[in-house]
Amino acid sequence: MFIDLLKIELFKIFKRPRTFIAFGAIAVIILLVQFALKVNGKDFVQFYTDSQADTFDIPYEKILNGYFVCVAVLHMILIHVPLLVALIAGDMISGEAGLGTLRLIAGKPVTRTQLILAKFTASTIYVILLLVWMAVFALLGSMLIFGTEDLVVFRETDMHIMKSGDVLWRFFAAFIFAALALTTIAAMALMFSVFSENSLGPIVATVCVVIVFTIVQQLRVPVFEETVNPWSFTTHMLGWKGFFYVDKNAEGATINGSVENPGSLVRSGLILAGYIILFLLISIRTFNKKDILS
């Protein structure tokens, strides 16, 4: 029965035009960024390397390769994708309530737990498909347009250079981590959806939560950094970037295939998984007790 439920949920998701708006928006944004970097990429790289132009010969053309462009695209897009995820997941229960179909499906011989899990799984599959789509355009597309080279990743206080042969697995891992991060958003949006009977509320609530916690994280206020940030899921959602921070040996040379402080990535992954479980449990418990009056 669960598989049937899941197929039905996926069918409903992909029958709605709004689903394809997300895919279309991502494709357009990526193409625009690629176009902009193709035309004016050197200025973009200079922004990051300006302070070092007097000390080093900067290989601008080499830096501006497909891997670099993909990372730049992901930096820009993954901030906004939570909204696209919330649009679907936040509509899962409240949308049915608003449509008047919730009373029809809840009166069927399926348990409410099965319904929630099927909707959550469908949301997760949607997230994965969104990321695969992103990977095709952002990674494969950039590789085709800009070619491949070593990857340079700029952080606030340092830059990491990875050999070209040491890059693709990092993207693979980063996309998997991003899927985990976006699934957390989906679980939270689904949870809000259980409490509401119109879709707008859960979607707005999800986006607001993400924005507020991101701002708190960026403010760098010591009391927040000690109490809130270590547990805030928006902190850990950035973990995909951690796959592009390379570890180094005592002599300062990077170690191929390594990741700086891998324990932090494991911790972030576990925290996100914990949030997913928490949101799901709240959703299941609330939905099971809910009187369906819509």
Place this chain on the structure above:
Amino acid sequence: MSEVIRVKQLSKDFGDFRAVDALSFTVGQGQVYGFLGQNGAGKSTTIRMLLTLIEPTEGEIEIFGMNLRKHRREILRQTGAIIEKPDLYKYLTAKENLRIFSRLSGVKVTDKQIMDQLDLVGLTGRAESKVKTYSQGMKQRLGLAAALIHNPGLIILDEPTNGLDPQGIADMRNLILHLSRDLGKTLLVSSHLLSEMEMIADHMIIIHKGRKVVEGVVEELLNPEKAMVELVTMDMPGTLDILKQSDWSAFLKDSINGTLRLEMNKSSIPRLNRDLVEKGIDVQSLRPMNTLEDYFLSLTKA
């Protein structure tokens, strides 16, 4: 006759508000059971409890002889329902909707079965149209098709004629009778229109403010010889005691606004008056309501 639905002392509270109060009734196999009450009487709440959309505060529900809480899945596989205005997936076609609802009921249906069902409700020509293009009447009919697609034994229809034009109402009525008489289905049909109930139901319950007011065979309830009689005396408690200890207890219904109500033949009214007087009760008023409709309307005014 076996019981399909058995409801015992069913109650539902929403905070301090009691929407359904100790409601008990039974629906027999093959019956068209009318569930009548004004708007807000508790009909939809009761139906939602039957479909496990709402958790009862108290009471028990048995359907097909099984406890609803324990055997929910088996019961709902055999149950189809329209609740209030049937809203289906507007962005899907009629066929797609029916396929989804049949799957949710645990049944895989063929295209032919879907088309047969649409034929039954008169929507054959609109099978591939998206539901958002449907009129209210068409949605109502499609809702009925969705309730029937998995061939359930029990069909619960909440206000099935809402939004229908006179022809649509007549078609729905005929369909309900066909389901009951020709296909042997058991139907629970709720409405706030007594006239509709008179035409389709063979048994009926009237509820008011969540409580049962009257229940019985429609023919008997609508018997012109029978009436709901209102009794007012100078000693109401004493009168109630006397009635409860006598044969008149079988006709005693309830007390509303200081008035005792009995359901009885009009021809028995003088005898009741005589018995009360002989027992020392001063009868102030002994008034028959003319028809069930009068009684139903009086509830609205009360």
Place this chain on the structure above:
Amino acid sequence: MIMKKLRSLPLVLFLLFSVNTLFAQEVKTLLQQVKAKYDKVNDYTATGKMKTNVIFIKAPVATVKVYYKRPDKLKIKNESGISFIPKGSANVNMNNVLGLSDYEAVDGGTEKISGITCRVVKIFPLSDEESITRSTLYIDEAKLLVMKSVISTKENGTYELLMSYKQYAEWGLPDKVELSFNTRDYKLPKGVTIDYDNGSGKDKPEDLKNKKGKVEIVYSSYIINKGVPDSVFN
């Protein structure tokens, strides 16, 4: 007594000047001898491994090609990847200093470099048009090899090169060069990158205060005097 001493003063001064001149002549001769040795190389293409040790650059060991063409063309290239090559790497070419025509050389005594006693020669270009403002060479007199050089430039600060020689010593070509240089602060505005906090930034007290960078090239092979096209230096 005093008068006797005063009468000997010119002699002392003359002797000092002569010794100085003699020493200056000696270091200049030494420099010319070293230059003559280095001038045996008209061009080379070298292959090596470059390690970058700059606090804010995490880079892999890179395979680099070093192209040289007398007198002043030198280019380090990472042809199979990305490296941030310090601009001062041009000073790996000793001819930048040895090739100066108008300069003053001062004997700075001796100093041990990598266990070898070296003559310290301080060079001051006399022309304002030179990019180098001063240079100190530490020369193994026995082998006529520059073991270390410290070069101050007008535009790019001070560079320090430490050389070691093995199989290509007769050509004056090192098997290892360590180039140290000053770096500028690297820091991007907050909020631009929105980094993932993996805890790595917390235990680095030296942080950006370390303003020195180092690059080490270990040469594996040289192709000497076989010709190098000018196009590689573009």
